[in-house]
């Protein structure tokens with residue numbers, strides 16, 4: 660043990676850090692070379708970033724401080740940083756470093772080298788059932804983990820489901836996430852996701868919406884889209900799309916299997932009380948740890964080895 664005086668000296672601090680063996684030296688902008696742009700947000704840009712010392716390649720999400728303050732988004736950025744810091748899962752982009760300079764915040768994240776799942780769905784005009792089933796299974800494990808850690812994504816869609824170099828998914832963009840149980844004082848959920856994936860209850864009454872059920876509704880829309888090549892509720896404008904959602908107006912293309920249709924039908928139910936996977940909805944005790952067993956046990960997932968997904972080789976896209 661060290662005496663009190665020794666504890667205070669900065670040198671000792673360094674020694675302690677080294678003893679911990681984790682390389683926790685604070686990174687700065689100078690530690691990275693920034694390359695091609697991967698995506699632009701309203702107040703952030705995502706670029707490839709190579710760590711000079713290790714030559715490891717990451718994705719750097721660079722957020723403009725002045726713009727965040729001007730647009731009053733500091734709360735969202737704080738939530739995103741806390742969520743990214745908290746979540747550790749093979750199917751969710753990890754935050755490796757966070758630092759700032761005078762004008763920007765930097766989140767150094769896993770790079771998803773194979774881009775958006777959406778591009779693959781578009782390329783094949785919809786995926787085969789074995790491939791769609793595999794990716795829905797990965798997505799269900801990732802969303803179950805998020806919900807069990809009190810995080811609701813709120814904007815799940817194929818654009819935010821990325822693919823790593825190993826072709827496993829990496830869920831991105833927690834800029835719209837909500838941390839359950841944190842009463843941040845905001846009564847209404849001011850945020851609504853992307854039109855095609857918004858749940859009916861969120862459209863009807865934001866206050867009452869159990870936003871975890873909204874992530875599950877989005878899973879139903881994504882399952883449909885992976886197989887059909889397009890989302891179930893799509894119209895010429897947002898208002899028409901919302902009408903289709905509220906009237907539960909969608910059809911299945913002929914190639915959908917009986918199990919695929921049944922799985923999607925049981926999720927795309929207007930009343931979240933009767934939606935597959937929303938069992939937590941009934942007992943309103945907020946501390947119930949949600950589990951997605953009702954989703955995982957559906958016959959659509961026959962053949963999926965739930966305990967080994969992140970180690971398995973994803974099926975060839977087709």
Ligand SMILES: NC(=O)c1nn(CC2CCNCC2)c2c1CCc1cnc(N=C3C=CCC=C3)nc1-2
Pocket residue numbers: 697698699700705718720752768769770771772773774775818819821831832833
């Ligand atoms: N908003 C984000 O947090 C974010 N945005 N992107 C790029 C977007 C491009 C448009 N669609 C949504 C994602 C990323 C991240 C997280 C971290 C992240 C990690 N890897 C990639 N990789 C890409 C590779 C090729 C094309 C697009 C993205 N992208 C991101």
